[in-house]
Amino acid sequence: xxxxxxxxxxxxxxxxxxxxxxxxxxxxxxxxxxxxxxxxxxxxxxxxxxxxxxxxxxxxxxxxxxxxxxxxxxxxxxxxxxxxxxxxxxxxxxxxxxxxxxxxxxxxxxxxxxxxxxxxxxxxxxxxxxxxxxxxxxxxxxxxxxxxxxxxxxxxxxxxxxxxxxxxxxxxxxxxxxxxxxxxxxxxxxxxxxxxxxxxxxxxxxxxxxxxxxxxxxxxxxxxxxxxxxxxxxxxxxxxxxxxxxxxxxxxxxxxxxxxxxxxxxxxxxxxxxxxxxxxxxxxxxxxxxxxxxxxxxxxxxxxxxxxxxxxxxxxxxxxxxxxxxxxxxxxxxxxxxxxxxxxxxxxxxxxxxxxxxxxxxxxxxxxxxxxxxxxxxxxxxxxxxxxxxxxxxxxxxxxxxxxxxxxxxxxxxxxxxxxxxxxxxxxxxxxxxxxxxxxxxxxxxxxxxxxxxxxxxxxxxxxxxxxxxxx
Numbered sequence: 139x140x141x142x143x144x145x146x147x148x149x150x151x152x153x154x155x156x157x158x159x160x161x162x163x164x165x166x167x168x169x170x171x172x173x174x175x176x177x178x179x180x181x182x183x184x185x186x187x188x189x190x191x192x193x194x195x196x197x198x199x200x201x202x203x204x205x206x207x208x209x210x211x212x213x214x215x216x217x218x219x220x221x222x223x224x225x226x227x228x229x230x231x232x233x234x235x236x237x238x239x240x241x242x243x244x245x246x247x248x249x250x251x252x253x254x255x256x257x258x259x260x261x262x263x264x265x266x267x268x269x270x271x272x273x274x275x276x277x278x279x280x281x282x283x284x285x286x287x288x289x290x291x292x293x294x295x296x297x298x299x300x301x302x303x304x305x306x307x308x309x310x311x312x313x314x315x316x317x318x319x320x321x322x323x324x325x326x327x328x329x330x331x332x333x334x335x336x337x338x339x340x341x342x343x344x345x346x347x348x349x350x351x352x353x354x355x356x357x358x359x360x361x362x363x364x365x366x367x368x369x370x371x372x373x374x375x376x377x378x379x380x381x382x383x384x385x386x387x388x389x390x391x392x393x394x395x396x397x398x399x400x401x402x403x404x405x406x407x408x409x410x411x412x413x414x415x416x417x418x419x420x421x422x423x424x425x426x427x428x429x430x431x432x433x434x435x436x437x438x439x440x441x442x443x444x445x446x447x448x449x450x451x452x453x454x455x456x457x458x459x460x461x462x463x464x465x466x467x468x469x470x471x472x473x474x475x476x477x478x479x480x481x482x483x484x485x486x487x488x489x490x491x492x493x494x495x496x497x498x499x500x501x502x503x504x505x506x507x508x509x510x511x512x513x514x515x516x517x518x519x520x521x522x523x524x525x526x527x528x529x530x531x532x533x534x535x536x537x538x539x540x541x542x543x544x545x546x547x548x549x550x551x552x553x554x555x556x557x558x559x560x561x562x563x564x565x566x567x568x569x570x571x572x573x574x575x576x577x578x579x580x581x582x583x584x585x586x587x588x589x590x591x592x593x594x595x596x597x598x599x600x601x602x603x604x605x606x607x608x609x610x
Contacts, residue, residue, distance in 0.1 A: 140207055140210030144179070144185075145252075148180070149250065151172065152256065161482075162483075165325065167330050168478045169256075177260050178209070178210055180253035182210050184202065184207065185245070190202065191468045192240070194242060195243075195468060196238060196239040198598070200221065200225060201224065205217040205221050205261065206252065208220060218261055218265035224598075226298040226299070226597075227295075227337045229262040229263065230334075230590065231591050232255055232261075233329050234324060234329055234590060235255055238470060240252065240255060241468070242469075246468070273340050273344045274344060276302055279305075282306065282369070283307075283366065283367045284371065284604060285307075285363060285366075287373060288311065289309050289310075289311040290593065291319065291597065292580040292600075293318065293371065293373030293580070293581070294309070294597070295595075295598050295601070296373060297341070297346050297601075298344075298597075299597070299598050299601035300604060301345055308347040310358075311352065312353050314350050319375060319590070323400065323432075324435065326403065328435070331407065355549055356549075360555075364576055367576075369577075369607060371578045371600055372556070372572070372580070372584075374546075374583050375545065375581060376542040376563070376583060377545060378545065379396060379541075380543050382538050386494050389495055391533075391534055391536060392538070395426070395539035399432070399435055402443070418443055419445040419448075420444045420445065421444065421445070423446050423533055423535070424436075424440040424446075424448045424533070425450075425531055425533035426440075426448065426537045427451055427505075427539060428450075428538065428541065429486070432541075433537075434450075437484045440537075441484070448483065448485070449484070450480075450484055451507065451531075452488050452490070453489070453490065453491055453510065453522075454488065454489070454512070455489050457472055458473055460473060489510050489512070490508070491507060491509075492506070492507050496530070503533065504531060505536060508525075508529070510525055511525035542586075544561060544586070547562070555573075555574060557573040563583065563585065563586050565584070569606075570600040578600045580599070581596045
């Protein structure tokens, strides 16, 4: 414990964002960091609880009291080692994780949790600066070969652990660069891509092989895959977006959010997007349908592309500012979340149902929406009813950000012959093993769309079970 009275004498302090009038003109990371003295003070607030709910709340089981104590005492190299022991790339979660650890911190009872996520990012960045983050290839190889299909957080996490177990790991990616969701789905203002490349360089030095622009099932058949590799880990994510089946859906200017974000990330990386395929917000009235993190990313990206206006609507009611009685600590708080993007000039609306999209000459120009009211029926199920007159929202560009339903079945998954669960995800047992003996699955492909930190955890669980399978 850094300071036995730190949580009493030191208030919680968060770093601010870069000034709005500066950050909206570029895609640089928006978050600033606390100075050295403040970070140490925040670490001193950790109480080393007898039951560390932060550790319980973290999907990767980060040993938060231990590394915060090391950080406070000035042993930052040890702090990094503890962080890295449960997380292959804490520099990523230190930037984009919604911090379930902080929500479950005992001090959250009074809305004053320990500053964990920011100290995590600061610890890792200091470790890189000092040269402590080095390649550590395994001393002995097992002679076993593992294929990881997909290079997002689950795939990279699994590949890292399997490689350290001594297996020969090859990561296959259908796109032309490694990173999956981290590279193509998250804007640079939240996660600069040099952060990914820096870690990938270390993975390469440690012996992991990466093959891009390869589609398993087309470029490599199922038979070739299972013959060449002793085990396979599927980590392709959940890429089937939830659609909006309303009149006007097929008008020009209506796109899935991930298509918009992927194209923006490619453009920032220096790629040229053909004019006829370009999805760009400049000068347009943007309507983002869906109130989650992906929708927030669309908001921030649209503002940086100089949209005329940005409106984000959500079909669910506006969440409360504080926890309600049926949502107690230490569980995840179902409260209003406001991102840096929302603070940059976005209008947010709740309890709105999109009835239809209206266009002129094939181009979307408006959205007809109606307010809805939510209530429970006799069975206790939530029921939605229209509660007002339809209204029109100006919309030259409509971005559908309503989540994902399941992984893409057509192609690889159907070819491999794996079973699906009742939600359409790849069905796995407790060991993350699919119905095909040598094939395992990890992350959104078997869990459904979730947090990056959940995917990292799933990749590690799958890797541990693959290792047991290979060593039998």
